[in-house]
Every structure is written in C-alpha cells, then in structure tokens.
Amino acid sequence: xxxxxxxxxxxxxxxxxxxLSPSSSAQTSRKRxxxxxxxxxxxxxxxxxxxxxxxxxxxxxxxxxxxxxxxSRNVLGNYQIFLCLRDGMIWPGGYLGPDAYSYQQGLENxxxxxxxxxxxxxxxxxxxxxxxxVTAGNGFYSxxxxxxxxxxxxxxxxxxxxxxxxxxxxxxFKVRVANASHxxxxxxxxxxxxxxxxxxxxxxxxxxxxxEAENIDGLTFQNLGAKSIAGWAYDYGRGRVVFTSVGHTIxxxxxxxxxxxxxxxxxxxxxxx
Numbered sequence: 001x002x003x004x005x006x007x008x009x010x011x012x013x014x015x016x017x018x019x020l021s022p023s024s025s026a027q028t029s030r031k032r033x034x035x036x037x038x039x040x041x042x043x044x045x046x047x048x049x050x051x052x053x054x055x056x057x058x059x060x061x062x063x064x065x066x067x068x069x070x071x072s073r074n075v076l077g078n079y080q081i082f083l084c085l086r087d088g089m090i091w092p093g094g095y096l097g098p099d100a101y102s103y104q105q106g107l108e109n110x111x112x113x114x115x116x117x118x119x120x121x122x123x124x125x126x127x128x129x130x131x132x133x134v135t136a137g138n139g140f141y142s143x144x145x146x147x148x149x150x151x152x153x154x155x156x157x158x159x160x161x162x163x164x165x166x167x168x169x170x171x172x173f174k175v176r177v178a179n180a181s182h183x184x185x186x187x188x189x190x191x192x193x194x195x196x197x198x199x200x201x202x203x204x205x206x207x208x209x210x211x212e213a214e215n216i217d218g219l220t221f222q223n224l225g226a227k228s229i230a231g232w233a234y235d236y237g238r239g240r241v242v243f244t245s246v247g248h249t250i251x252x253x254x255x256x257x258x259x260x261x262x263x264x265x266x267x268x269x270x271x272x273x
Contacts, residue, residue: 029059030059030060030061031059031060031061031080031081031270032060032061032062032063032078032079032080032081033055033060033061033062033063033079033080033081033082033083033266034063034065034070034075034076034078034079034081034082034083035047035048035051035062035063035064035065035083035084035085036065036066036067036068036070036071036082036083036084036085036086037051037064037065037066037083037084037085037086038066038085038086039086039087039089039145040087040089040091040095041087041145042085042086042087042144042145042248044064044066046249046250047085047247047253048064049250050250050253050254051064051083051085051253051262053254053259054253054254054259054262054263055262055263055266057263058263058266058267059270059272060081060266060270062083063079066086068086068090068121068122068126071084071122071126071129071130072125072126072129073125073129073132073133076129076130076133076138079138080138080139080269080270081138081139081140081141081266081269081270082130082133082134082138082139082140082141083140083141083143084140084141084142084143084146084149085143085144085145085146085247086145086146086149087145087146087148087149087164088120088121088122088148088149088150088151088152089118089119089120089121089148090118090119090120090121091116091117091118091119092119093116093117094116095116120151120152121152122149122152122153122156124153124155127152127153127155127156127159128155130155130156130159131155131156131158131159133239134159134236134237134239134240134241135236135237135238135239136237136238136239137237137238137239138239138269139239139240139241139242139266139269139270140159140160140236140239140240140241140242140269141241141242141243141265141266141269142160142161142241142242142243143243143244143245143247144196144198144244144245144246144247144248145164145196145198145247145248146160146243147160147162147163147164147198147200147243147245148163148164150162150163150164151163151164157203158203159236159241160241160243161202161203161204161232161234161241161243162200162201162202162203162204162229162232162243163200163201163203164198164199164200165198165199165200165201165222165224166198166199166221166222167196167197167198167199167221168196168197168219168221169196170194170195170196170248170249171194171197171215171219172192172193172194172215172216172217173192173193173195173197173213173214173215173216174190174191174192174213174214174215174216175190175191175192175193175211175212175213175230175246175257175258176190176211176212176213176214177189177190177210177211178209178210178211178212179207179208179209179210182210182233183264183267183268183273184210184233184242184261184264184265184268184273185210185211185261185264187260188257188260188261189257190257191255191256191257191258192255193246193249193251193252193255193258194249194251194252195246195247195248195249195252196248197213197215197221197228197245198213198228198230198245199221199222199224199228200228200229200243200245202229202232204232204234205234208232208233208234209229209231209232210231210232210233210244210261211229211230211231211232211244211245211261212227212228212229212230213227213228213229213230213245213246214226214227214228215227228245229245230244230245230246231243231244231245231261233265233268239269240268240269240271242265242268242269244258244261244262244265246258
C-alpha cells in the first residue's frame with residue numbers, strides 16, 4: 001500500500017538525486033549550466049533569484065550548487081557552461097559575522113577570540129578540469145568576485161583571464177560599453193549601478209575588453225584611479241570565456257542593460273550568437 005509518507009519519501013529522494021544529474025528526456029534539447037554560487041560575503045539566495053530572472057527565456061537548464069567540490073571533471077562532463085559567482089575563500093575555523101573589514105572587527109571578535117582565517121578551496125586538479133572543459137569547446141562565465149579565485153591558481157587565472165585586486169565600498173559608478181561591435185554588447189547602452197566597483201588585473205589582449213567602469217564623481221581606489229576594467233570575452237581553445245564584474249547586489253544584477261549583457265553572454269558562450 002502506498003501511503004502519504006511513502007510518497008513524500010519517494011519525492012524527496014527523487015529531488016535529491018536529480019540535483020546535479022543529467023536533464024530528463026523532455027529537456028535533452030536544452031543546454032545545461034552548472035552555477036557555483038555563494039560565499040561568506042554573497043548569499044546564494046539573492047544570486048539564484050537574480051540569475052533565475054536573468055536567464056529566463058534562454059534555452060538553458062541551470063543547476064545551482066554551493067558545493068565547490070562540484071567543480072570536477074566528472075560533473076562538468078554533464079554541462080555546456082560553468083558559471084561561477086563566488087570567491088576563493090573558505091573558513092574552516094568559522095567566523096562571528098558576515099563581514100571582515102577592519103572597521104567592523106571590533107564588533108565581530110570579542111575578548112581573546114582568535115581572528116578568523118581563510119583558506120583557499122580550489123585544488124589544482126579542479127583548475128585543470130576547468131581548463132580542459134573550456135578548451136574542449138564549452139563556456140565559462142565568471143561573475144563579480146570570481147576573479148578572486150584566480151589568486152589561488154595560475155591555471156585558473158589563465159582560463160579566467162585575470163585576477164582580483166580589490167574594491168571600495170558600495171558606491172554609484174557608471175559602466176560603459178568599450179566595444180559596441182561585439183555580439184554581447186551590440187545595442188547595449190551605458191548604465192549606472194550602486195555596487196562594488198571591482199578592480200582587476202587583465203592578462204589578455206585588450207581588444208577583448210567589453211566593459212569599463214568609472215566613478216564619475218572622481219572617487220578612486222588605492223592608487224588605481226576612478227576607472228576599472230569591468231568585462232571581457234574571448235575564445236579559449238575551442239571554447240569561450242566571459243567575465244563581468246557587476247554583481248554584489250540584486251538590483252545591480254537586474255539593471256536592464258546588464259540583464260541584456262548577461263543573457264547575451266550565455267548565448268555567446270553557447271555559440272548561439
């Protein structure tokens with residue numbers, strides 16, 4: 001006899017088994033995206049809500065995970081795009097609050113509690129798996145603070161195209177289209193966001209830069225000025241790579257012009273445009 005409890009148990013088992021499994025036969029025509037999201041400073045909930053809206057209407061099925069161990073050769077074999085919006089840090093010893101900036105440490109750490117220390121999660125075999133995945137003809141969409149992972153591995157950095165330097169606190173800045181002829185940016189207008197303006201080192205050909213950010217009030221960061229590179233796209237082996245730096249807040253991810261860019265980035269990675 002099938003009871004209500006047994007039905008619930010079967011449903012739960014099926015849901016768990018299907019979290020990162022190949023799509024059903026009804027979805028075989030849809031391309032698959034593995035999205036590794038969320039870290040100490042970026043809640044996975046807002047990222048998933050944002051990307052669900054951004055990717056709506058595209059011919060893709062997205063599997064979200066917060067498990068960085070899913071970046072592996074075996075798992076990537078089920079996908080056509082790897083998307084990542086998370087940094088390179090884990091905190092095995094824990095931490096007392098969501099932030100670790102110097103002006104807040106007095107609020108987080110009391111008494112003689114040890115300072116929280118981070119570790120890198122990326123292993124070299126994971127970086128090599130990503131390199132082979134893209135070289136074979138697949139896509140890699142690196143978003144926002146994912147440039148921080150490049151500090152963990154020369155291999156990862158070579159695929160991603162650059163590495164994180166730092167960022168000021170949330171403040172308004174303008175994102176300008178630097179290459180209006182690229183399929184990702186054609187017809188896209190410059191736009192304003194209130195977000196973290198990430199400063200990154202870029203290692204590839206400057207002709208592949210798509211976006212630049214500028215604090216139009218002239219506010220600078222360290223000795224790097226008011227401008228920063230905010231996006232690029234290039235071929236890597238038989239595959240493709242895109243990086244866009246906006247993404248600390250949901251309202252920035254949902255800026256209409258940026259939504260266009262994100263949608264087209266996925267289409268370009270899939271070689272549909």
